[in-house]
Amino acid sequence: MRAAIGYLAIAIGAAASVLGIATLGAGLHLGRANLLRAGRRYVAVAFAAAAGAFAVMEWALFARDFSIEFVADNVARATPGLYTFTAAWSALEGSILLWALALTGFVTFTTWRFRARATDPLVVWATIVALGVTLFFFGLMLGPANPFREVAEVPLDGRGPNPLLQNHPLVAFHPPMLYLGYVGFTIPFAFAVGALVTGRFGEGWLADVRRTTLVAWGFLTAGIILGAWWSYEVLGWGGYWGWDPVENASLLPWLTGTAFIHSVMVQERRGMLRVWNISLVLATFCLTILGTFLTRSGVVESVHAFSESEIGHWLLAFLVVVALGGVALVAWRADRLRAPARIDSPVSREAAFLLNNLLFAGFALVVLTGTVFPLLAEAFQDRRLSVGEPYFERMAVPIGIALLFFMAVGPVLPWRATSGEVIRRRLLVPAWAGALTLALVVALGAKGIAQVVAFALGAFAFAAIGRSLGLGVRARRRAHEESWPVATARAARGNPRLYGGLVVHVGVVVVAIALAASSGYVTKREVTLGLDESARVRSYTLTYLGTEVDRSAQKTTVKVLVRVERGGDDLGVYAPAISTFPNSRAGIGTPSVRTGLREDLYLTLVSSPNEDGRVTLGVQVNPLVLWLWTGGGIMALGTVVALLPARRRSAVAPELAVAPAPAGELVEVGP
């Protein structure tokens, strides 16, 4: 019953996509405005269909309708409510359904935003492309990834979600965030294709997709940071990033997306980098599809013997079509994409953006090579291999440090060209901050070149950003005699894009420092303790107090109670645990983390009590990890600020407006 309703909804969604494409195509061909207006409505139908199918899926999950294969595979009678809800995206078919829901939501919102331009060919083409992508995902669900497939024999109980997906509430946030990020990049892609087809690749389409791109980027950023947090809090291996193919898959579109957000400004301002911007958008979209392919087709991690699903061929075919189509379109329009301007000076804002873009693109290439290489080796040489972390780290550290440098310098440089005097004046204070920090950390005995450089550059960047933020606020205070908070809020409202960007940069610096410290200065031990025995790790004294076992229908948890003391202070009892789930043989470790501003104490249970009653604990002291999540939060906050509507009376885009005379220096801190 439910299966039939759900499948029907998917079929309606697919049909609406086809009809929408046909109507819009006919409208364009015949030049009939009423067809163009009618065609848009199918977008909303597709969204309603996806929402309906998703609701039916949740209904089936909560009703424990084990006649549906997906339900039987992903919930059990004992699964708690939260994990029943999140089970909808804990396996392939449901993920595609969530994907389709997010995608149709984005497309519907976009057509609503552009309702006044319903007959604009660029918007119509963008809608057609977006509907094409929608159709592909509905098609997947009609065929190889049908979430409502029925089982021949209805089981008495379901298998329950993968243990890793029912062990921490973050599962409710991390995957949907990532999907919203992935899916959001469909909109800029659709507009880029629209711009290519209609030949209107000036700056108009960039302005159209600026906000959507930022929204997608913000979700992707939050999704990646939450994924790292999840990895840290749930997986219990003590780290947050392992250059795993699945992690890389989310990083790749983030890198090209970040490059795009920056290079857009060069095109808006100087009309340059047109081909580059379109290529970045195409690449970002392709990388989201590649990411889906990597994570969802079972081609990676063959060591885990993941069942290979048919969906891989479909995704690969789709990827090839999109990539070849995109390249062909760009080649077709190549002669008209040439930029009217050139870079005047290597010491200018646009040159800094160009270098930043090359670094991001290079970074993406490095990660892509390391991620795809094992697949190619297996396909062509029939050898299974993986690329070790040192490859990624050795490449990522210098690129990251260079990016940090350009992030500090870029916003300070004026457009077009500048004099040495201007640069000296603007970078004097940041340079001192960097140099003093360098001297300080070296004097304090900081080890590791990458770490020391990252700290010094972090201070340099902080000072440069602080200066830019401070200038605008001070100018406002002087001009309007406002208090600091009011001046800050008003300055930000006057140019949210600039201030949002600067806040994001603050977050990036915080993340960079946290990454450097937490990757460079980890203390890692394993201690085996009998009852009431103690061990000392760094300044912490750990005492094994006993074991508790919790049994529920969902899982059995063995907790080891450990008293933590430091310098005579009792810091409380921590309980790292291992849970076993009825559907799994492997135990799932749950670390117990004492989070602190300076460092985390990270306890894991390596093995529960043996015959002699001794337990083995993994103990790690991880410095500054809290600041990684804090920095991620600041980045998300900055994205929200950047999305605020600018409070301006003039129709001119805020970043193009010239600041009033008293705040003359404001001009320098443009976008």
Next chain:
Amino acid sequence: MRLRWVVAALACAGVVVWMFTLLRDNVEYLEPVSEAVTDRADGKTRVGGSVVPNTIVEGAAGGVRFDLTEGGAVMHVQFDGSPPDLFEECAPVVVRGEWDGDRFLAEQLLIRHGEEYEPPSDDPRYACDEDAA
């Protein structure tokens, strides 16, 4: 102008060469025991197999030695850490480490499991006869 392009091209080529050198140095092959014993790859390798019954010897100072089998081949493994809870006879494991003469020195010992989170005992490649030995 032309000189600038040549410099840029050379820099790019240098980076690409560096990238592939790093890539080559950091590749870890993943092999079943039967291939691992014939290949004896240099550098880090991951080897998959199942633990031969009655071969697990726990060291006095921690660590464990055992034999790993797959496809009729057997190899000796030494692991210095404490093995995870599910490490037992016939357990399907993946060891990551390097060859040291006849022994394989494992730095990491993982229990291999499938997406379905059930013991993959139905996989004939990793079949283990508990009554053997």
